[in-house]
Structures are given as C-alpha cells and as structure tokens.
Amino acid sequence: MRKNSIKNTRINGEVKKELSNLISREIKDPRIHPMTSVIDVYVAPDLKTAKVYISVMGDEESKKETYQGLKSAASFIRGQLAKNLNLRNTPELTFIIDDSIEYGVKMSKLIDEVNSQSANHDIEDNAEENVTE
Incomplete structure (x- = not known):
C-alpha cells in the first residue's frame, strides 16, 4: 500500500x-x-x-x-x-x-488589527482632505 x-x-x-x-x-x-x-x-x-x-x-x-x-x-x-x-x-x-490553529488565530487577529488601523488612517486622511477644501 x-x-x-x-x-x-x-x-x-x-x-x-x-x-x-x-x-x-x-x-x-x-x-x-x-x-x-x-x-x-x-x-x-x-x-x-x-x-x-x-x-x-x-x-x-x-x-x-x-x-x-x-x-x-x-x-x-x-x-x-x-x-x-x-x-x-x-x-x-x-x-x-x-500549534497551527493557535498560530492561525494569532495571525488572523494581527491582520484584523492592521486592517482596522489602516481603515482608521484612511478615515483620518479623508477628514483632513474635507477640512482643507
């Protein structure tokens, strides 16, 4: 076999x-x-x-x-x-x-954290552009 x-x-x-x-x-x-x-x-x-x-x-x-x-x-x-x-x-x-599942959960949390920071940064940039107009 x-x-x-x-x-x-x-x-x-x-x-x-x-x-x-x-x-x-x-x-x-x-x-x-x-x-x-x-x-x-x-x-x-x-x-x-x-x-x-x-x-x-x-x-x-x-x-x-x-x-x-x-x-x-x-x-x-x-x-x-x-x-x-x-x-x-x-x-x-x-x-x-x-430890692969635990590692995957940890990486997923880190990715979500980076995405939320990026979204917050984009909102701040849009707010600054609206103020300068």
Whole structure:
C-alpha cells in the first residue's frame, strides 16, 4: 500500500474520527484539556505506527499536561481503537502537539488589527482632505 493511496487516506480519516470521539468522550483523565482536538492522523502504510497531531487551546502548562495525559492513556486508546475499528494491525500511537490553529488565530487577529488601523488612517486622511477644501 502506497503512502498516499485511497485506502491509506480512508484509514487516516477513520482513525482520526475515532480518536476524536475517544479523546473527547471516553478518556476521563483530568490532565487532558477540554479544548483538545485531533488535527490530523498519519497511519503508516504497514499499519504499525500512527502520528497523531493534537491541538490544545490554552497555555503551555495545559499543553504539557494534556500531552502527558494522552501519552499515559495511549495503551487504553489503542485498545479502544482495536475494538472499534476492524484493522489488520492497530497502530502504535505517537502524539505530537500542533500549534497551527493557535498560530492561525494569532495571525488572523494581527491582520484584523492592521486592517482596522489602516481603515482608521484612511478615515483620518479623508477628514483632513474635507477640512482643507
């Protein structure tokens, strides 16, 4: 099975959906932040390993605690995946903290701030032109 085959893409999607459900509903670890979401999952073509990209909205401490909670619950999550998905092999999960959503929100705020400053500057320029006429 090639890395980007249709079958592998479908498996990635199913594992992602199942992990999202497990993390949000099944795991009762208080270390895992409630604003934790699964961004993406890459299952190896041989189904032995999977990289799970996780986003946590919060400070650095909550990210570290969530990572530790997920790492300690990895065997439970893998067992639940084996029960819920019919795969030849259930992949070993590797969690990776992904800051892309947080970075995107930050950049969006900065762009909005620059746009509002630009709009205010344009209004001031128009007001000055009207006064000089």
